[in-house]
Amino acid sequence: MVVVSQQVDENFAHTKTCKPASNIFTEIPEVDLLDPDAKTLIVEACKEFGFFKVINHGVQMEFIARLEDEAMKFFNLPQQEKEKSGPPNPFGYGDKKIGPNGDVGWVEYLLFSTNSGKLILPGISESFWSFVNEYLSAMRNLACEVLEIIAEELKIGPRDILSRLLRDEKSDSCFRINHYPPCPELQHLSCRNLIGFGDHTDPQIISIIRSNNTSGLQIYLKDGTWVSVPPDHSSFFINVGDSLQVLTNGRFRSVRHRVLASSLNSRISMIFFGGPPLTEKVTPLFSIMEQGEESLYNEFTWFDYKKSAYKTKLSDNRLGLFEKSSTHDK
Numbered sequence: 001m002v003v004v005s006q007q008v009d010e011n012f013a014h015t016k017t018c019k020p021a022s023n024i025f026t027e028i029p030e031v032d033l034l035d036p037d038a039k040t041l042i043v044e045a046c047k048e049f050g051f052f053k054v055i056n057h058g059v060q061m062e063f064i065a066r067l068e069d070e071a072m073k074f075f076n077l078p079q080q081e082k083e084k085s086g087p088p089n090p091f092g093y094g095d096k097k098i099g100p101n102g103d104v105g106w107v108e109y110l111l112f113s114t115n116s117g118k119l120i121l122p123g124i125s126e127s128f129w130s131f132v133n134e135y136l137s138a139m140r141n142l143a144c145e146v147l148e149i150i151a152e153e154l155k156i157g158p159r160d161i162l163s164r165l166l167r168d169e170k171s172d173s174c175f176r177i178n179h180y181p182p183c184p185e186l187q188h189l190s191c192r193n194l195i196g197f198g199d200h201t202d203p204q205i206i207s208i209i210r211s212n213n214t215s216g217l218q219i220y221l222k223d224g225t226w227v228s229v230p231p232d233h234s235s236f237f238i239n240v241g242d243s244l245q246v247l248t249n250g251r252f253r254s255v256r257h258r259v260l261a262s263s264l265n266s267r268i269s270m271i272f273f274g275g276p277p278l279t280e281k282v283t284p285l286f287s288i289m290e291q292g293e294e295s296l297y298n299e300f301t302w303f304d305y306k307k308s309a310y311k312t313k314l315s316d317n318r319l320g321l322f323e324k325s326s327t328h329d330k
């Protein structure tokens with residue numbers, strides 16, 4: 001038995017594992033977008049967790065299911081067919097390798113830009129492409145609605161002070177579909193968990209995650225613990241990204257998160273990352289600052305941040321490089 005376990009461990013030498021952490025977190029803030037109290041809940045959640053769940057969002061389930069079906073059709077293609085849409089540079093099909101700096105995970109994915117026209121990928125059918133575009137426009141609207149609610153509650157008007165960054169035709173947003181295949185060998189993996197997508201924060205302003213009902217997503221709490229997010233295929237999970245942490249001068253928290261692979265079930269997730277135009281300065285909003293308050297960050301544009309981010313490993317503290325008091329100061 002011990003021998004079998006050792007052999008299996010060797011098979012996973014090229015992937016990453018972590019200690020088991022299966023604390024199921026039942027206190028994820030749940031925001032009903034039709035509830036007049038939504039504003040307060042959203043702002044509290046962004047400060048405490050940088051993360052919340054949205055219900056009554058108005059996006060039809062059939063619409064989401066159609067895109068998920070198309071994505072599964074793609075991931076079910078023979079490996080060599082899928083590889084024709086890769087490697088990602090950074091857009092396209094990727095398998096196990098994440099980003100340009102040696103990160104790995106038990107995941108395959110498709111990464112799309114939302115503003116560089118049609119990405120010609122051999123494995124992407126016309127119908128898949130048109131579902132992606134319809135979905136993206138629904139996600140942009142949802143992200144903007146949330147950002148407008150935030151602006152209103154923080155009284156940092158005008159109402160579109162944040163959402164205009166995503167509505168801009170040059171908004172540098174992107175979209176990712178992740179597929180985490182089940183990993184039956186995991187049961188023998190000597191009490192370790194297999195990393196699907198390693199821990200990180202998202203660099204953009206806001207991200208919207210939607211997944212099927214397979215668990216795996218975890219968030220890192222202020223008290224230093226990892227907790228599992230109960231999956232809910234009919235809701236959206238919203239992440240505060242690094243840029244929103246800066247725009248609010250640290251009032252909101254960019255959430256560290258990761259995904260663990262499952263031994264039994266396949267997880268599929270679709271994530272919209274709402275980013276500003278490349279030339280936009282990412283600095284604390286003037287209207288949020290109290291008298292005498294100083295920016296916690298050196299001035300940078302989204303282009304500067306992205307350029308720096310793509311030199312980092314997934315789990316690096318990317319924002320640390322731009323913090324004023326940081327020892328990493330440039």
Ligand SMILES: C=C1C[C@]23C[C@@]1(O)CC[C@H]2[C@@]12CC[C@H](O)[C@@](C)(C(=O)O1)[C@H]2[C@@H]3C(=O)O
Binds near residue numbers: 099103176273313
């Ligand atoms: C390791 C990397 C992958 C990533 C680019 C990076 O160098 C650091 C940030 C990573 C991340 C995390 C959130 C999103 O999934 C992503 C698309 C992004 O914008 O930043 C990925 C990048 C990627 O996979 O290309």
Ligand SMILES: O=C(O)CCC(=O)C(=O)O
Binds near residue numbers: 176209211271
């Ligand atoms: O797949 C998921 O649920 C989240 C993945 C993620 O955090 C990412 O792609 O940035």
Ligand SMILES: [Fe+2]
Binds near residue numbers: 200201202257
């Ligand atoms: Fe992420």
